[in-house]
Amino acid sequence: MKEATAINVQVHVEEFKKELSKEVMTMTCEVGRLQRERQMLEQQIADLFAFFAKQRAEMVRSQKRATNE
Structure with a gap:
């Protein structure tokens, strides 16, 4: 049970990292666009x-x- 929970948590952590990476990339592009505009x-x-x-x-x-x- 403990191992299954650890695997489940790891899956959620990996999923969160993917989503966070997407957000960081989007924000980085937006910051670049704003810098060019400035x-x-x-x-x-x-x-x-x-x-x-x-x-x-x-x-x-x-x-x-x-x-x-």
Whole structure:
């Protein structure tokens, strides 16, 4: 009886490990996707700041030209 119970417990442990492995793989993929998404968003933000800085610099140059004329 004791041996049968031990085998039954072992079967449940193995089944749990399989399910847990699936969950870990799913979560790992999700974390990877979120990291890529974060990097894309950070790049977009950097691009927007660069565009803003360029526009501001052009505006300052235009204002200087207008005051010099």
